[in-house]
Amino acid sequence: MSRVSPRLRVVALTAASAVVAAVVVVGLVLLQTGPTPKPAAGPQRRPGPPPLTLALGVRTDREARALRRAAAVYGAGRRAQAAREFARWDSVEARVGEAFARWPAETVDRMSRLAGLHPDRAVVELNLGVALFWSGLAGAQEAWRQAIADEPDTAYAVTAGNLLHPEYAPGVPVFVPTAPLPHGFDELSPPAQLRLLERGARQSVAGKLLYGSALQRLGMTRSAERVFAAAAREAPSDADAQVANAVGRFDKARPADAFSRLGPLTRTFPNRATVRFHLGLLLLWSGQVQEAKRQLQRAIAAEPASPLAGQARRYLTELHKAGV
Numbered sequence: 001m002s003r004v005s006p007r008l009r010v011v012a013l014t015a016a017s018a019v020v021a022a023v024v025v026v027g028l029v030l031l032q033t034g035p036t037p038k039p040a041a042g043p044q045r046r047p048g049p050p051p052l053t054l055a056l057g058v059r060t061d062r063e064a065r066a067l068r069r070a071a072a073v074y075g076a077g078r079r080a081q082a083a084r085e086f087a088r089w090d091s092v093e094a095r096v097g098e099a100f101a102r103w104p105a106e107t108v109d110r111m112s113r114l115a116g117l118h119p120d121r122a123v124v125e126l127n128l129g130v131a132l133f134w135s136g137l138a139g140a141q142e143a144w145r146q147a148i149a150d151e152p153d154t155a156y157a158v159t160a161g162n163l164l165h166p167e168y169a170p171g172v173p174v175f176v177p178t179a180p181l182p183h184g185f186d187e188l189s190p191p192a193q194l195r196l197l198e199r200g201a202r203q204s205v206a207g208k209l210l211y212g213s214a215l216q217r218l219g220m221t222r223s224a225e226r227v228f229a230a231a232a233r234e235a236p237s238d239a240d241a242q243v244a245n246a247v248g249r250f251d252k253a254r255p256a257d258a259f260s261r262l263g264p265l266t267r268t269f270p271n272r273a274t275v276r277f278h279l280g281l282l283l284l285w286s287g288q289v290q291e292a293k294r295q296l297q298r299a300i301a302a303e304p305a306s307p308l309a310g311q312a313r314r315y316l317t318e319l320h321k322a323g324v
Contacts, residue, residue: 049079049103050134053126054093055155057218058190063089067097074101092118096127107131115143122147122156129163155219165252173281174216175228175247177240178274178307179206194218201227205235209244216248224248239269243278250282258282273303277312284315289324 054071056064066085074082074097083101086094092114099110111128118124129143144160151157162170182196197214200207208231215224225248231238232245246261259282265275280295296312303309 044136045104046134046136049074049077050100050107050130051075052097052100053130053156053159054097054123055159055219056093057155058194060189060191063091063094067091067093070094070097070101079103092121093123096123100127100131103131104135108135108137120150122151122154122160125150126156126160129160153220153222158219158221161252167287168252168255169285169287172216172221173247173250173278173285175209175213175244175278176274176281176308176311177206177209177213177244179210181210205231205238205241208234209240212244212248221248221251239265239272239274242268243274247278247282250285255282255286271302273299273306273308273312275299276302277308280312280315289319293319 052071052074054067056067066089070082070085073085079101083098086098086101088094095114096111099107099114102110108131111124111131114121114124115128125143125147129140129147132138132143133140141164144163147160148157148164158172161172162168182200185193185196188196194214197207197211201211208227212224212227212231215221215227228241228244228248231241235241242265243262246258246265248258249261250258262275262279262282266279269275276295276299280292280299283289283292283295293316296316299312300309
């Protein structure tokens with residue numbers, strides 16, 4: 001991605017329609033193609049080339065720009081051109097891209113060799129799993145689990161979690177602070193935006209919540225969890241800080257970690273929209289649509305003029321349009 005500003009923007013969160021669409025088809029989302037992979041009786045290759053995942057974050061260096069272009073070329077179906085562009089670079093990400101551009105003849109072999117050379121890189125394990133799955137071969141889920149174990153604080157781990165747990169909406173529910181972004185934020189480059197938020201996190205609880213939300217959007221969920229926990233320790237009576245601490249613990253392998261912290265906050269802060277809104281968000285992510293709608297309605301009733309109430313109304317509107 002060439003600009004990260006929308007990903008770092010706080011009140012906008014994720015487009016409501018996108019989340020609703022994910023909830024409506026919950027249980028059917030796997031690489032946007034089909035059901036949870038199961039061991040096949042024999043190799044059964046899926047049609048077309050497999051999707052390539054390169055998570056370059058806020059990088060704006062020459063190589064990152066080139067790899068984004070090459071990935072776009074690959075996605076457009078021009079694999080020979082993509083292979084040439086990836087081959088100009090020596091990074092692990094470039095080697096993964098080149099392996100995918102050699103589909104179908106060389107991809108699995110090249111990715112298997114990369115896994116041996118780089119046993120601790122999530123970009124390799126995630127994409128190896130995709131290549132295996134697309135080829136109809138066993139081992140995809142093991143590779144995705146290894147990606148999470150290798151580098152849990154990356155967008156690759158988040159994507160691996162999507163593939164291992166298609167019963168949930170893709171990605172992670174992102175905490176929505178109510179504090180405004182720093183002055184001049186939109187005029188900065190993506191790396192400068194992140195540095196500005198990091199500085200703000202050292203100065204205030206509100207700054208921590210903004211920074212933690214940005215980290216979540218970049219797939220750095222473990223870092224976000226630590227930032228939110230620090231905010232909660234610093235402000236034990238602040239509803240936003242306590243809610244963020246709960247939301248930041250959401251893990252598709254252990255969803256109870258978040259729910260068990262967020263649920264009791266409805267009694268601690270009975271009149272705060274942030275509690276009900278984020279509980280609704282977690283329920284949406286889990287496919288519990290009717291209970292999610294009830295919590296979003298309670299968020300509106302708690303603070304009808306708040307930004308979160310407006311966001312809740314947008315979610316409810318999209319759910320209504322989707323007929324759920």
